[in-house]
Amino acid sequence: MAHDERRLQVLRAIVQDYVSTNDPVGSKALAERHDLGVSPATIRNDMAVLEEQGYITQPHTSAGRVPTDKGYRLFVDRLSAVKPLSVAEKRAIERFLDGAVDLHDILSRTVRLLAQLTHQVAVMQYPTLSRSAVRHLEVVQVATTRLLLVLITDTGRVEQRLVECPVDVDRDDVAELRALLNQTFAGARLVDAAGLVPDLLETAPPHLRRLVAAIGAVLVETLVEPGEDRLVVGGTANLARVAVDFPGSLRPLLEALEEQVVVLRLISEVDTGGAVLVRIGEENAHEALSGASVVSVGYGSGDRALGGLGIVGPTRMDYPTNMAAVRAVARYVGQILAES
Amino acid sequence: MAHDERRLQVLRAIVQDYVSTNDPVGSKALAERHDLGVSPATIRNDMAVLEEQGYITQPHTSAGRVPTDKGYRLFVDRLSAVKPLSVAEKRAIERFLDGAVDLHDILSRTVRLLAQLTHQVAVMQYPTLSRSAVRHLEVVQVATTRLLLVLITDTGRVEQRLVECPVDVDRDDVAELRALLNQTFAGARLVDAAGLVPDLLETAPPHLRRLVAAIGAVLVETLVEPGEDRLVVGGTANLARVAVDFPGSLRPLLEALEEQVVVLRLISEVDTGGAVLVRIGEENAHEALSGASVVSVGYGSGDRALGGLGIVGPTRMDYPTNMAAVRAVARYVGQILAES
DNA sequence: ATCTGGCACTCTGTCCGCGCGAGTGCCAGC
DNA sequence: GCTGGCACTCGCGCGGACAGAGTGCCAGAT
Numbered sequence: 096m097a098h099d100e101r102r103l104q105v106l107r108a109i110v111q112d113y114v115s116t117n118d119p120v121g122s123k124a125l126a127e128r129h130d131l132g133v134s135p136a137t138i139r140n141d142m143a144v145l146e147e148q149g150y151i152t153q154p155h156t157s158a159g160r161v162p163t164d165k166g167y168r169l170f171v172d173r174l175s176a177v178k179p180l181s182v183a184e185k186r187a188i189e190r191f192l193d194g195a196v197d198l199h200d201i202l203s204r205t206v207r208l209l210a211q212l213t214h215q216v217a218v219m220q221y222p223t224l225s226r227s228a229v230r231h232l233e234v235v236q237v238a239t240t241r242l243l244l245v246l247i248t249d250t251g252r253v254e255q256r257l258v259e260c261p262v263d264v265d266r267d268d269v270a271e272l273r274a275l276l277n278q279t280f281a282g283a284r285l286v287d288a289a290g291l292v293p294d295l296l297e298t299a300p301p302h303l304r305r306l307v308a309a310i311g312a313v314l315v316e317t318l319v320e321p322g323e324d325r326l327v328v329g330g331t332a333n334l335a336r337v338a339v340d341f342p343g344s345l346r347p348l349l350e351a352l353e354e355q356v357v358v359l360r361l362i363s364e365v366d367t368g369g370a371v372l373v374r375i376g377e378e379n380a381h382e383a384l385s386g387a388s389v390v391s392v393g394y395g396s397g398d399r400a401l402g403g404l405g406i407v408g409p410t411r412m413d414y415p416t417n418m419a420a421v422r423a424v425a426r427y428v429g430q431i432l433a434e435s
Numbered sequence: 436m437a438h439d440e441r442r443l444q445v446l447r448a449i450v451q452d453y454v455s456t457n458d459p460v461g462s463k464a465l466a467e468r469h470d471l472g473v474s475p476a477t478i479r480n481d482m483a484v485l486e487e488q489g490y491i492t493q494p495h496t497s498a499g500r501v502p503t504d505k506g507y508r509l510f511v512d513r514l515s516a517v518k519p520l521s522v523a524e525k526r527a528i529e530r531f532l533d534g535a536v537d538l539h540d541i542l543s544r545t546v547r548l549l550a551q552l553t554h555q556v557a558v559m560q561y562p563t564l565s566r567s568a569v570r571h572l573e574v575v576q577v578a579t580t581r582l583l584l585v586l587i588t589d590t591g592r593v594e595q596r597l598v599e600c601p602v603d604v605d606r607d608d609v610a611e612l613r614a615l616l617n618q619t620f621a622g623a624r625l626v627d628a629a630g631l632v633p634d635l636l637e638t639a640p641p642h643l644r645r646l647v648a649a650i651g652a653v654l655v656e657t658l659v660e661p662g663e664d665r666l667v668v669g670g671t672a673n674l675a676r677v678a679v680d681f682p683g684s685l686r687p688l689l690e691a692l693e694e695q696v697v698v699l700r701l702i703s704e705v706d707t708g709g710a711v712l713v714r715i716g717e718e719n720a721h722e723a724l725s726g727a728s729v730v731s732v733g734y735g736s737g738d739r740a741l742g743g744l745g746i747v748g749p750t751r752m753d754y755p756t757n758m759a760a761v762r763a764v765a766r767y768v769g770q771i772l773a774e775s
Numbered sequence: 776a777t778c779t780g781g782c783a784c785t786c787t788g789t790c791c792g793c794g795c796g797a798g799t800g801c802c803a804g805c
Numbered sequence: 806g807c808t809g810g811c812a813c814t815c816g817c818g819c820g821g822a823c824a825g826a827g828t829g830c831c832a833g834a835t
Contacts, residue, residue: 098806119798121797121798121799122798122799123797123798124797133807133808134807134808134809135798135808135809136807136808136809136810137806137807137808139798139799139800140800140806140807142799143799143800153798153799154816155814155815155816156798156799156814156815156816157796157797157798157799157813157814157815157816158797158798158799158815158816159797159798159799196596196597197594197595197596197597198595199665207693230575230577230583231573231575233571233573233585233587235570235571235587237570243570243587243591245573245585245587245593247573247575247583247585247595251583251595253585253593253595254537255537255538255587255591255593256536256537257536257537325539329693330693331671331689331692331693332686332689332690332693334689335684335685335686335689336686338684338685344675344678345675345678345685346672346675346676349671349672349674349675350672352671353547353669353670353671353672438777459827461826461827461828462827462828463826463827464826473778473779474778474779474780475779475780475827476778476779476780476781477777477778477779479827479828479829480778480829482828483828483829493827493828494787495785495786495787496785496786496787496827496828497784497785497786497787497826497827497828498786498787498826498827498828499826499827499828500827
């Protein structure tokens with residue numbers, strides 16, 4: 096029906112205007128700025144219906160209308176087209192990421208880039224260990240009974256653990272151990288690593304048994320278990336800019352970002368299909384984020400999902416642009432990580 | 436003179452009251468809360484002198500007095516005793532840091548701990564590479580002409596760099612290269628590493644020359660150069676609590692904390708003697724920090740200075756307590772790092 | 776010589792009342 | 806089903822009045 100169609104146009108116009116001005120938008124201003132072909136009075140009727148349906152609301156009796164979470168949701172699902180990035184922006188992405196020297200540098204550049212593009216807080220999960228494979232295991236002797244175990248994955252991630260050994264270790268043992276470990280684990284997915292530990296114990300020569308057992312325990316307990324994933328955060332300064340959108344205080348949000356685990360859960364719950372996921376306001380379930388929206392997507396090229404990245408900001412944000420930026424950055428960083 | 440002495444007591448009382456209440460403090464309230472043995476009128480005279488000398492100021496003609504940067508400076512230098520930590524706090528420090536599994540974990544626990552103890556933003560510099568020594572160099576083949584170079588230092592830090600090789604590399608080359616590198620560099624201070632590269636080239640067998648040259652260049656250029664040091668930040672949520680102390684906006688401060696380089700310079704300029712350094716307001720020179728104070732100290736046990744750590748907060752902070760916390764945490768983390 | 780009590784003065788923050796403007800809802804007419 | 810008009814509501818900003826806190830200064834007490 097042409098009727099419903101126009102009402103949606105009105106909603107779209109309200110969202111667009113409100114996002115750019117931060118003022119509740121009234122019927123008159125709407126009629127002026129968008130040629131909807133009808134008069135303010137007609138728009139008022141549409142607005143009344145939209146309000147009844149829960150898509151918009153008015154802060155006080157005689158102010159303009161403001162989109163609700165539900166309104167933003169409809170906007171994102173049906174009323175917005177993903178806005179392609181400008182050539183300059185695409186070039187900026189490449190320039191920004193190409194100079195990275197190691198994994199941490201890639202992540203920190205990525206969040207800074209994303210924060211700059213979207214003017215929001217950007218977050219990125221470290222490539223998940225459990226989905227990557229062992230490239231190399233290194234053993235370094237630190238003290239007589241102390242070894243440093245270094246794991247290098249094919250995603251370029253390096254993990255280290257101290258292992259307290261039950262027996263004295265000498266140089267030859269270390270070399271033998273290194274060879275043995277790499278022989279067993281090289282190329283194995285980390286998810287499968289736990290299953291390989293018994294094999295390891297079997298193939299180990301008798302004099303290394305106790306040592307290998309200790310190492311195996313550390314490997315299983317700390318490296319295979321998920322959840323130790325880290326988060327890189329950037330652009331918190333952008334929160335100050337949008338402080339007006341968080342009436343109480345920025346505190347809960349800052350706390351959630353430091354807590355990591357909350358945001359991590361949101362960011363890592365991404366669609367494996369590569370679609371950008373948007374969570375608006377109360378949809379986030381967690382109280383600290385109830386006034387915020389999260390735009391996230393998985394990264395990792397091809398079939399290999401490595402983790403999630405995205406942005407956190409006020410519900411009043413420019414969804415089309417931000418979704419485009421998140422998607423573009425995720426694609427590019429996925430490529431970079433695949434190459435290294 | 437008893438005269439001057441009492442004036443200093445008045446200044447101390449003003450600082451203490453203002454820090455705890457955040458209200459400009461007047462003569463009457465001062466006389467009530469501290470027994471200085473004199474009447475408000477007398478205190479008023481002292482305050483007039485203190486104001487003339489630049490230690491305090493009044494926000495408006497008829498409000499109480501507030502300490503100036505100069506006033507805080509005098510307070511820190513001469514009027515405060517470092518407040519010892521409570522037993523519970525000391526125990527908390529141990530408990531918090533003992534569960535750390537790797538270097539990054541130690542640092543991130545440290546800043547969280549320090550932020551919690553002081554209710555300020557805590558920052559900590561990664562152990563400086565240039566002051567540590569090579570424990571092990573690992574070479575891993577990633578592609579035909581691509582090697583991953585992993586450096587493990589005696590402070591437990593792991594650095595990785597990708598090296599693009601001018602020639603194809605095979606398995607035996609990698610093993611030989613690894614042995615060669617460790618033979619040359621193991622135990623060497625990173626500051627001396629650059630000087631060892633020519634030796635490396637000389638001892639290299641002819642067929643590895645070009646490869647070794649490439650590796651040597653990467654080593655010198657990226658690992659020996661300082662300034663690539665990272666910063667770990669924690670407790671930004673505490674900024675929201677003290678937002679009142681930063682009239683304009685939190686933005687400049689948040690930006691400075693993200694920029695890292697500014698804060699890094701402040702934190703790394705520590706007294707090698709182990710004394711806690713306090714920079715108050717304008718003393719920080721950098722504009723973004725002109726309303727903030729930085730309390731910092733070097734960490735690293737014994738003669739080995741590893742880096743700096745500290746806190747950033749409003750000039751209106753509890754200096755004695757915070758200085759004690761910073762010092763205690765630095766000592767403890769220094770021990771932990773020496774052990775690992 | 777130094778401290779004290781009293782007093783007049785100044786300034787801020789707050790509360791109140793008012794008018795303005797923006798925006799709405801409704802209704803009659805096209 | 807759209808439009809113009811109209812009465813109504815409500816938040817916001819402005820100005821004045823007021824109370825409270827704090828000061829500076831002076832004369833008197835110790």
